[in-house]
Amino acid sequence: MSTFQAPIGTHDVLAPQSALWEGLVATFAEHAYRSGFGLILTPMFEDVGVFHRGIGEHSDVASKEMYVFQDRGERTYALRPEGTASVVRAFVQHQPTTPFKAWYVTPAFRYERPQAGRYRQHHQLGVEVLGTDDPALDVDVIALAWRFYQSLGLTQIRLLLNSMGHVECRGRFVEVLRGHLDEHREQLCDEHRVTWDKNPLRVLDCKKAACLEVTDAGPTLPDFLCADCHAHFGHVRAGLAQLNIEVTLDPRLVRGFDYYTRTTFEFVADALGSAQNAIGGGGRYDGLSEQLGGKPTSGIGFGSGIERLLLAREAEGVTSNLINRTIDVFVVDTTATQVASSLADQLRNAGFAVDRAYDGRSMKSQMKLADRSGARVALLIGPQELEAGQVTMRDLRSDDFEQAQRRVAREELIDVLRAHLQH
Numbered sequence: 001m002s003t004f005q006a007p008i009g010t011h012d013v014l015a016p017q018s019a020l021w022e023g024l025v026a027t028f029a030e031h032a033y034r035s036g037f038g039l040i041l042t043p044m045f046e047d048v049g050v051f052h053r054g055i056g057e058h059s060d061v062a063s064k065e066m067y068v069f070q071d072r073g074e075r076t077y078a079l080r081p082e083g084t085a086s087v088v089r090a091f092v093q094h095q096p097t098t099p100f101k102a103w104y105v106t107p108a109f110r111y112e113r114p115q116a117g118r119y120r121q122h123h124q125l126g127v128e129v130l131g132t133d134d135p136a137l138d139v140d141v142i143a144l145a146w147r148f149y150q151s152l153g154l155t156q157i158r159l160l161l162n163s164m165g166h167v168e169c170r171g172r173f174v175e176v177l178r179g180h181l182d183e184h185r186e187q188l189c190d191e192h193r194v195t196w197d198k199n200p201l202r203v204l205d206c207k208k209a210a211c212l213e214v215t216d217a218g219p220t221l222p223d224f225l226c227a228d229c230h231a232h233f234g235h236v237r238a239g240l241a242q243l244n245i246e247v248t249l250d251p252r253l254v255r256g257f258d259y260y261t262r263t264t265f266e267f268v269a270d271a272l273g274s275a276q277n278a279i280g281g282g283g284r285y286d287g288l289s290e291q292l293g294g295k296p297t298s299g300i301g302f303g304s305g306i307e308r309l310l311l312a313r314e315a316e317g318v319t320s321n322l323i324n325r326t327i328d329v330f331v332v333d334t335t336a337t338q339v340a341s342s343l344a345d346q347l348r349n350a351g352f353a354v355d356r357a358y359d360g361r362s363m364k365s366q367m368k369l370a371d372r373s374g375a376r377v378a379l380l381i382g383p384q385e386l387e388a389g390q391v392t393m394r395d396l397r398s399d400d401f402e403q404a405q406r407r408v409a410r411e412e413l414i415d416v417l418r419a420h421l422q423h
């Protein structure tokens with residue numbers, strides 16, 4: 001075993017698996033671009049107050065799971081546990097024109113108990129939009145996620161949808177829920193028997209049978225929506241129906257952060273079973289800009305875990321490549337000259353993916369590498385070819401030796417390769 005290992009709950013991703021990551025990011029970027037989003041990059045760490053915004057902040061992520069540290073200047077920072085707060089902080093700082101539409105790909109750090117699909121460093125693809133509360137935007141954002149999942153080949157995905165109402169509706173609901181929980185506190189699970197009072201919404205999120213029984217008999221969010229929030233939610237549902245995006249209404253869906261208002265949603269991959277099956281989630285956060293010192297500005301977005309998307313694809317048996325990262329050509333050179341370098345350079349400049357051997361290996365050893373590289377074609381150059389200004393082109397996937405191999409003049413090589421590889 002090596003002296004150092006990747007930290008618990010983290011993973012190295014090496015090629016060829018990393019090609020799936022590249023494909024996922026490229027596909028998401030394409031969807032975001034088609035919907036008018038621009039890429040945003042923000043620091044991996046922020047002042048801890050960006051994520052832990054004081055009173056009223058009781059999410060597990062902010063209160064127990066953050067990686068918090070002091071730098072040498074004694075500033076207290078946190079590694080980003082999620083993308084939204086950073087984007088809103090940047091929005092407040094730079095005051096771009098609205099609607100401000102940003103997409104991101106980022107690692108996120110949470111000190112959780114690692115298990116399949118739950119890591120201490122995971123990676124999210126996400127979008128955020130600030131500056132409008134038009135329900136058509138909610139529909140657009142949800143549709144972006146939905147179409148993205150479809151283009152990954154996922155079919156067993158359910159969209160759970162709820163509205164938490166704006167701050168007042170939500171506040172009235174929480175008060176009634178608090179009363180209900182107070183009455184039944186002895187029946188709650190071990191954790192929530194002690195902590196229910198801090199933020200009753202967390203109890204709604206609890207999957208333990210004891211809490212489920214109590215909250216099932218309690219008040220439900222939709223009953224507390226004011227006329228405006230009710231209408232807003234109606235528009236969102238109608239908009240999704242028009243796009244044929246099927247929705248499962250889930251009045252319990254409050255999600256894990258305290259900033260959510262109005263539309264909240266989660267995408268569940270049924271193929272993953274019941275644990276860690278959320279491949280994405282998001283919603284509106286109409287008060288977050290103000291909490292971070294900005295003007296009141298409504299916002300909405302979602303984040304989707306890359307690791308879970310890949311697990312969901314695997315569980316559904318989807319094997320399609322999202323991006324081609326295989327080598328086209330492997331150069332096998334036994335001339336002990338620089339010819340492999342110039343040939344590889346020439347072909348790369350023409351757009352081919354080219355690899356080669358180093359260290360003056362034997363022909364046999366270079367051919368082994370060529371096979372292992374996954375290249376379709378090997379180009380062999382020995383003293384004879386060098387002398388004649390030619391290369392021997394061998395198709396590594398063909399069984400017919402005669403057919404597979406032929407001599408090609410250097411000046412015709414690019415055209416011949418293009419035709420052969422259908423480049």
Ligand code: HAM
Nearest residue numbers: 082084118119122278279280281282283301302303305
């Ligand atoms: P979240 O639900 O905490 O929301 O995370 C979004 C997604 O990240 C989850 O649905 C899941 O796929 C993945 N994920 C979360 N935690 C882990 C973990 N420990 N290991 C592996 N995957 C994980 C947010 O982070 C919000 N910022 C989403 C949002 C954007 N809301 C509005 N805008």
